[in-house]
Amino acid sequence: MYINGSYQTKFGVSDKDFDELAYEAIEGCLNDAGYEAKDMEAFVLSNNLNYFTESQSHTAAIIPSLTGIDAPVFNNEAACGAAGVAFTKACKLLDKFDPIMIIGVEKMSAPSTSDMLYFVATDSDRELEQREGLIFPAAGALVADMYMKRHNIHISDLSLISLKNHENGKINPYAHFYGKEVTLDMINESPVICSPLRLFDCSANSDGAAAIIISSKRKKRDDVRIKATHAMSFDLATFGPKDPIDFTSITKVSKKVFKEAGCKPEDIDLAEIHDGFSIMEIIVPEYAGFYEVGRSKYAIRKGENKRDGKLPINTTGGLKACGHPLGASGLRQIHDLRRQLIGKAGENQIGNIQKAFAFNFGSIFKSISATILEKDV
Amino acid sequence: MYKVCKKCKKLYWRNVTKCLKCNQEGTLDLIIPQRFKVLASTTVNIPSKEHQKVPYNILAQKDEYGNTSIRKTFKYYKTGAVIKDKQVNTNDYLICTKVRYIENAAIERLFTFIEELLKYSRLFIDINLSDCKPKPDFEAGKMLSKKTIEHLLSLLRKSKTKYGILDNDYSQIIKIKYNLAPDNKNKDKKCRHLKVISINSINSIKQDTNTIYFIDAKYMIKNSHIYKANLLFLTNNIKLLKDFFSSGKIDDNLFYGEEAEIIYEELKNYE
Numbered sequence: 001m002y003i004n005g006s007y008q009t010k011f012g013v014s015d016k017d018f019d020e021l022a023y024e025a026i027e028g029c030l031n032d033a034g035y036e037a038k039d040m041e042a043f044v045l046s047n048n049l050n051y052f053t054e055s056q057s058h059t060a061a062i063i064p065s066l067t068g069i070d071a072p073v074f075n076n077e078a079a080c081g082a083a084g085v086a087f088t089k090a091c092k093l094l095d096k097f098d099p100i101m102i103i104g105v106e107k108m109s110a111p112s113t114s115d116m117l118y119f120v121a122t123d124s125d126r127e128l129e130q131r132e133g134l135i136f137p138a139a140g141a142l143v144a145d146m147y148m149k150r151h152n153i154h155i156s157d158l159s160l161i162s163l164k165n166h167e168n169g170k171i172n173p174y175a176h177f178y179g180k181e182v183t184l185d186m187i188n189e190s191p192v193i194c195s196p197l198r199l200f201d202c203s204a205n206s207d208g209a210a211a212i213i214i215s216s217k218r219k220k221r222d223d224v225r226i227k228a229t230h231a232m233s234f235d236l237a238t239f240g241p242k243d244p245i246d247f248t249s250i251t252k253v254s255k256k257v258f259k260e261a262g263c264k265p266e267d268i269d270l271a272e273i274h275d276g277f278s279i280m281e282i283i284v285p286e287y288a289g290f291y292e293v294g295r296s297k298y299a300i301r302k303g304e305n306k307r308d309g310k311l312p313i314n315t316t317g318g319l320k321a322c323g324h325p326l327g328a329s330g331l332r333q334i335h336d337l338r339r340q341l342i343g344k345a346g347e348n349q350i351g352n353i354q355k356a357f358a359f360n361f362g363s364i365f366k367s368i369s370a371t372i373l374e375k376d377v
Numbered sequence: 378m379y380k381v382c383k384k385c386k387k388l389y390w391r392n393v394t395k396c397l398k399c400n401q402e403g404t405l406d407l408i409i410p411q412r413f414k415v416l417a418s419t420t421v422n423i424p425s426k427e428h429q430k431v432p433y434n435i436l437a438q439k440d441e442y443g444n445t446s447i448r449k450t451f452k453y454y455k456t457g458a459v460i461k462d463k464q465v466n467t468n469d470y471l472i473c474t475k476v477r478y479i480e481n482a483a484i485e486r487l488f489t490f491i492e493e494l495l496k497y498s499r500l501f502i503d504i505n506l507s508d509c510k511p512k513p514d515f516e517a518g519k520m521l522s523k524k525t526i527e528h529l530l531s532l533l534r535k536s537k538t539k540y541g542i543l544d545n546d547y548s549q550i551i552k553i554k555y556n557l558a559p560d561n562k563n564k565d566k567k568c569r570h571l572k573v574i575s576i577n578s579i580n581s582i583k584q585d586t587n588t589i590y591f592i593d594a595k596y597m598i599k600n601s602h603i604y605k606a607n608l609l610f611l612t613n614n615i616k617l618l619k620d621f622f623s624s625g626k627i628d629d630n631l632f633y634g635e636e637a638e639i640i641y642e643e644l645k646n647y648e
Contacts, residue, residue, distance in 0.1 A: 118426035127477040127607065128390055131643070133421060133428040133435055133449040141419035142437045142447070149417075194419045194435075239437060239445040240379070240388050 001091055001226040002376070003212055004099060004219045005033020006335040011208035011323035012176040018054050018107040021209040023066050025103055025328075029211035034219065035099065037067040042097035044074045046086035046104035047327035052119040053107050063103065072097065078233070079123035079362030080276055083210070083330025084369030088231035090214055099215035104332070106325035108205040116205055120326070123363050125237040137202050139238050139364050140277035141194035146245045147279060148196070151294040155196055158278040159187045160300050162200045165275065165314050168307065169321020171347040176206045176323025201278040206323025210331035212338075218376065222342040225376040227355070228260035231369035238364040250287035253368045254359070258289065261372040265289040268372070269353035270340055271311060272333035274360045275318040281305075284359055285313065288370070307350050315340065316348045330360035334371060341375045378482035379444070380405045388444060391478045407479070409486050410440030411462040415454045427646055436460075451638050465490050465633055471618055472611040472633040473640055476595060481528040487611045488532065490633050491589070495569075502533075502571040521575040525593050529573065576606075579622075584615050592618065597647055604647045608640065 007028030009021055016024065030037060043063045051057045060073040074093070076086035083104035090100045108116060117135045124130055124139065134142075147153065166182035169175035182200070190199035214226065234249040258264060265288065275281040282296040290311060291299060299305055305313040316322060316336045319329055337356040339345040358371045380389045382396035384404045389396070396404050417437040424431045428449075436448045438460065454460065465472065472490045476483040488495070569587045576594035592610040596603055612618050621627045625641035 114424050114426050114429070117423065121425060121427075125390070127475070129447065130427065131449075131475065131607075132447050133425075133433055134447055135421065135423070135425050135428070137423070138419050138421050138435050142417050142435065145417040145419060146437065191422070192420075193423055194421050196419075235388075235390075237390055239447050240390060241445065242439075242443045244437065244445045 001094055002215055002218050002223040003226060003334070003338050003373070004215050004223055005029050005031075005035070006210070006212040006331075006338050007032050008174050008210040008328075008332050008335050009208050010174050010178075011206045011325060011328075011332070012178075013109040014107075014207035016207070018050060018056070018105060019062060019066060021107065021207060022062065022103060022105040025105065025209035025211040026063075026066060026101065029101060029103075029213055033099075033213040035213060037069045040067075040069060040071060040099060040101045040213070042072040042074065042090075042093060042100045043067075044076055044086045044090040044093070044100060044102045046076050046083040046102065046331065048077055048079055048082050048106060048123070049108070049119050049326060050106075052115075052122070053111055077327075078367035080274070080324065080326045081231075081330060081360050081362030081367040081369060082327045084274075084333070084358065084360030084371070085231045085330070085362070085367055087212065087214075087330060087334060087371060088229045088369045091226060091229045094214060094216055098217075099213055101211060101213050102331060103209065103211045104325075104328035104330065105209040106327040107207050108325060109207050113205075120205075128237045128239070134238075135194075136363075137197055137277070138194040140202070140279060141197045143238070143245060143283075143364060144197055144201075144277065144279040145195075147283060150245065151297070153279075153282060153297050156188075157282065157297045157300050158197075158201050159184060161275065161278040161281045161305075162187045162320055164300075164303075164306055165281075165318040165320040166200075168315055168348060169317025172316045172322065173346070175317040175321050176204055176208075177317065177321040182321075197277060197279075200320075203276050203319035203324035206325045208323060208325035208328045208332070210328045210335050212331055212334060222344075223376060224338045224341050225374045227263070227372040227374045228257045229369065229371040230257045230260065231367070232256075233367045234365065236363065236366055238366075247283055247287045247365050249365045249368055250284055250359075250361075251289070253370050254288035257370040257372055261374075263355060263372065265357075268311070268355050268357045270315060270337065270350060270356045271313045272337055272356070272358045273313050273318070274329070274333070275314060275320050276324060278320065281313060281318070285311075288357075288359060307348070312350050315350055316345065330358070330369065333358045333360055334373070337373050341373060378407075378409050378477055378479050378486060380407055380479070381442075381444075382406075392480070407482055407485075408440075408442055408444075409482050409489070410442055410444070411489070412441040413438040413446075413448070413460045414440075415456050415458045415460070416445065417456060418454060428642070429645075430642055449639055450636055452636070462486075462490065463633065464493050467631055469614040469617060469631055470612060470633055471614070471621060471627060471631055473635045473637075474609050475635060476607040476609060480525065480595075481531065483609050484525070484528050485532055487591070487609055487634070491611065502529075502573065521573065521593055522595060525595070526573065529591065576608075576610075579615065579619060582615055589613050590615055590618070599647045602647075606643070606647065608643075 060075040078085040169177040187200040304310040361368045594608040
């Protein structure tokens with residue numbers, strides 16, 4: 001399986017509507033891959049909140065409205081993990097439809113913050129979490145509080161993650177925070193949203209779209225090989241099990257994808273880790289096998305996850321600085337890995353790399369997808 | 378309130394009747410925890426559509442069976458603090474429980490608060506089944522759920538007390554009399570009636586002496602809209618409930634089960 005082309009709109013607060021963002025991503029991706037819309041045998045659409053934000057359900061049928069092509073369109077909704085799961089779904093469909101375009105779109109800037117928090121909270125368990133006021137920053141905060149205490153992680157470790165991602169996002173023209181200087185003082189002094197998480201520990205609501213075309217055939221020289229991809233969903237409620245911060249769900253998906261790719265975490269040159277909250281960039285690398293549980297903090301302190309580090313993570317800014325349009329983030333991660341693999345990441349380029357790992361999830365590690373890409377030389 | 382499979386230890390929050398993972402009958406235990414230890418907490422400082430009043434706290438808590446859950450509170454609890462359900466110990470009371478998927482567990486929880494009171498009572502249950510008759514669509518929410526009544530009867534059967542139903546075909550009858558203590562030895566016990574009503578009929582309900590009101594508030598009608606409130610109440614003083622609904626005011630000592638302020642905040646979402 002190959003990625004023949006990909007495209008990302010600028011993430012952030014956009015004048016463009018949902019349909020216009022989707023259209024830009026579709027057209028940009030077709031141009032990048034050298035296809036026409038009529039070449040697509042199917043589409044997979046990823047979106048999370050259109051019912052709330054645009055009063056429009058049945059989003060799948062928007063795709064023929066934009067492309068003029070009557071084709072199978074498979075809708076996919078899995079909270080913040082929708083795009084990653086959509087990508088995996090498309091790969092699994094590739095023996096039936098070839099090529100396939102995956103499109104992720106979200107329009108988040110129009111509603112008020114209060115409404116948006118509620119809309120996003122509907123991704124959590126209605127009775128057990130929504131009713132208890134567990135907006136997502138609060139869920140991230142409870143997890144952070146417990147995880148930090150157990151593994152002796154300091155709030156300054158979270159600051160370093162946020163700072164690194166903002167440094168990367170500052171030079172990425174497609175990032176929400178492009179060109180914006182964020183200092184350690186700004187992070188440390190930012191208001192507490194849900195203790196212990198501060199404003200700069202949370203990713204921003206953004207407008208944005210991304211699209212990727214996959215095929216079983218290599219079309220051009222800079223196509224990227226999809227070595228493996230896997231997705232799983234887990235019990236919706238964050239709390240319930242005796243140990244709610246034993247994140248074996250991450251390990252299950254990661255092990256499967258590494259086995260399918262025939263490689264190990266140490267073979268990975270670059271990772272895109274879903275950092276909806278800064279603490280996630282500590283937890284995921286540990287349970288995915290990059291570090292022993294409780295050891296990520298040392299890598300962060302040593303700067304190992306910076307662009308010039310041993311294992312660069314989120315080299316274009318992550319969700320933190322790129323922004324987080326829920327239905328598009330997982331595709332943006334894969335698009336950015338592709339840019340790095342083919343040497344087209346601009347100022348964010350980290351050099352010659354072979355293998356890259358993407359990890360995307362919805363709710364608190366509930367709908368998880370992981371993908372390994374490889375440069376096809 | 379959840380179910381745990383004895384065989385594989387899988388925890389289910391939803392009302393499953395069989396552990397499909399093990400694919401065996403009868404492996405599920407219903408758990409109604411009553412004691413919680415605070416593991417962690419966060420203070421939420423930003424209002425959201427359904428939770429306008431800030432700051433509030435969310436606790437991660439571990440119950441006496443070792444399983445975890447979360448709880449919203451306007452109170453402050455330290456890590457390690459223990460929160461327990463307490464028995465009714467006042468003359469008047471309003472008990473409330475959220476229905477979290479497993480309704481029969483919620484009903485059972487309601488009655489645990491007056492377990493001690495009922496020990497010294499004879500209980501007759503009056504269920505106005507006319508409330509259960511199908512209504513036009515726009516009034517569907519006014520119905521007293523037949524499922525709720527089934528759960529209530531099932532709970533009383535489970536309590537191993539003798540009971541009598543006036544008519545065998547209970548879908549046709551108006552009243553069910555249920556005697557928790559029918560034997561002669563208990564003749565002197567205080568006689569109480571349990572009236573089962575829908576929240577949408579409380580304005581027409583008058584206070585009777587020696588009566589406990591079981592109020593089904595899973596669906597509420599406000600301004601012609603039907604809302605899923607998923608609440609159940611038990612009270613011996615219907616005025617307490619009426620006042621609470623109209624103003625949120627109630628003596629904290631008379632409110633059992635949930636935190637009064639939290640429930641009133643929820644109810645305001647339906648205004």
